[in-house]
Amino acid sequence: xxxxxxxxxxxxxxxxxxxxxxxxxxxxxxxxxxxxxxxxxxxxxxxxxxxxxxxxxxxxxxxxxxxxxxxxxxxxxxxxxxxxxxxxxxxxxxxxxxxxxxxxxxxxxxxxxxxxxxxxxxxxxxxxxxxxxxxxxxxxxxxxxxxxxxxxxxxxxxxxxxxxxxxxxxxxxxxxxxxxxxxxx
Amino acid sequence: xxxxxxxxxxxxxxxxxxxxxxxxxxxxxxxxxxxxxxxxxxxxxxxxxxxxxxxxxxxxxxxxxxxxxxxxxxxxxxxxxxxxxxxxxxxxxxxxxxxxxxxxxxxxxxxxxxxxxxxxxxxxxxxxxxxxxxxxxxxxxxxxxxxxxxxxxxxxxxxxxxxxxxxxxxxxxxxxxxxxxxxxxxxxxxxxxxxxxxxxxxxxxxxxxxxxxxxxxxxxxxxxxxxxxxxxxxxxxxxxxx
Numbered sequence: 001x002x003x004x005x006x007x008x009x010x011x012x013x014x015x016x017x018x019x020x021x022x023x024x025x026x027x028x029x030x031x032x033x034x035x036x037x038x039x040x041x042x043x044x045x046x047x048x049x050x051x052x053x054x055x056x057x058x059x060x061x062x063x064x065x066x067x068x069x070x071x072x073x074x075x076x077x078x079x080x081x082x083x084x085x086x087x088x089x090x091x092x093x094x095x096x097x098x099x100x101x102x103x104x105x106x107x108x109x110x111x112x113x114x115x116x117x118x119x120x121x122x123x124x125x126x127x128x129x130x131x132x133x134x135x136x137x138x139x140x141x142x143x144x145x146x147x148x149x150x151x152x153x154x155x156x157x158x159x160x161x162x163x164x165x166x167x168x169x170x171x172x173x174x175x176x177x178x179x180x181x182x183x184x185x
Numbered sequence: 186x187x188x189x190x191x192x193x194x195x196x197x198x199x200x201x202x203x204x205x206x207x208x209x210x211x212x213x214x215x216x217x218x219x220x221x222x223x224x225x226x227x228x229x230x231x232x233x234x235x236x237x238x239x240x241x242x243x244x245x246x247x248x249x250x251x252x253x254x255x256x257x258x259x260x261x262x263x264x265x266x267x268x269x270x271x272x273x274x275x276x277x278x279x280x281x282x283x284x285x286x287x288x289x290x291x292x293x294x295x296x297x298x299x300x301x302x303x304x305x306x307x308x309x310x311x312x313x314x315x316x317x318x319x320x321x322x323x324x325x326x327x328x329x330x331x332x333x334x335x336x337x338x339x340x341x342x343x344x345x346x347x348x349x350x351x352x353x354x355x356x357x358x359x360x361x362x363x364x365x366x367x368x369x370x371x372x373x374x375x376x377x378x379x380x381x382x383x384x385x386x387x388x389x390x391x392x393x394x395x396x397x398x399x400x401x402x403x404x405x406x407x408x409x410x411x412x413x414x415x416x417x418x419x420x421x422x423x424x425x426x427x
Contacts (some may be wrong), residue, residue: 021263029257034249042247054252058260072234073255077241079209084209092213126242143209148243151209178205183239 002083006031011068018065024064032076033058036083043087043151049147053090057083074125126148140175143168205231207240224348289310318427321399323420332375332418334360334399340390343372346380356403362389363412363421365396374408375401398423 010031016024040050060082068078133141143157145168152160158168205211206223207218223230308314319340323332334345345360358377361369363384375381385393400410 019242022264025260029260032249033256035244035247037252038247038250039244051253051256054256055259055263059263062260062264071274073238073243076244077237080239080241081207088209089213089216092216116264126245129239129242145243145246146212147208148240149247153212154210155212157210170206172205172210173201176201176208180204180239 007074007076011070014061014065014068014075014078015070017062018068025058028061028079029058032079035076036079039080039083040087042149043084043091049090050087053086054083057086060086084148084151091151092153105158128183129179132179135182136178137171140171142178143171144175148170196308203229204236204240207233207236254366317423319393319395320427321422321424323399323422325403325420332401332422334422336393336424337387339394341385341387343383343385343393345383346373347375347377355406356416357406357407357408358401358412358419359404361400361402362392363398363400364392364394366394369400369414370411371412372399374404393424395426 010028013024013027013031017028033054037050037054040053040057041047044050044053059077061079064082066077133144136144139161143161146152146160147157154165154168154172157172158165161168163171202211202215202219206216211219219229219233223233319336321334323334325331332345332347334343336343358375360372360375360383362372363369370392372385372389373381373383375383398421400414400418400421402414402418404414405416409415
């Protein structure tokens, strides 16, 4: 099945979840659980925490499916946003020990999952974003990727990449502006 | 922003917050602050949604990992027993009030809330106005709005529009008028997920003033057996004159 068909099937399932359809929730779960668990695990770096958050994510999906608007958001983006927000909130809650990875990993973040792009996400949109990220200075793009995928704060990024906080903010903000311009072209 | 080493010029203050929120670089406090603005700030909510669409595709770069086999049954178990699990009962009411997860679970998207607010205001606008119409935004402990109430002509008709999904809680929701210095008086049961129009008894209509507040509590089916709130208050707000 191609990405478009997967997307519309998922959107249709979410609409049924909004109507209280448990079978549809199972479909959404089967189609997305590995990706969303990967998202949680990447941010939390702790299997047990990631499992707790994943459970919370699908309970949230069940309750908030009515707020999903297929005209405004793609289903996987909407689901991933819930997973990322929950995982980041857990990470920031202070309940977990902070993990600090070496600077090399932050820079190499793009290469950590070669070939892992699945059909759901193998989209033109991702290709465009990847192209636009490629036009940024490498360290700036690495900081943006690490922030998004690992849930790192400005403070942590500046420590990891050994630049002052103001510099890190400036990198990321300029990078975001360039990305937006590039994506709108 | 709290740090003093921030080098951006003052005019940039807050400009990047939606993108930074989506990117995930903000602290817990900064995230909370932005999330509390979301329900009331349509342009902000749209910017956040736009950045979600721009950056969200990056999750393509996350390696999928199969969750444990029993995860789906854990999720369904949580759905089946949301309010009656031992864990939920163990939470003291005060803790529940302050539980971010509890309230975030129950708050709707900002666009929906904005639409509901407009619906309530439109309702007020079409009412004859022999006296000043009133409204109340009923928020939870963290200030997030859960309901919008509008009181129209003569103060004897009230429309309450839920902005929150509470459908997982099997208990009934009861609306209370709390006049200044008085006990709560029931205004009737309201339904999750849909606007409800209530007729205010004449003896209470006169007490709908800016000194009074509205509150919603969770009650047994059919409403409070005692005539006073018996369950947790999930939202409250002062009446304001329009």
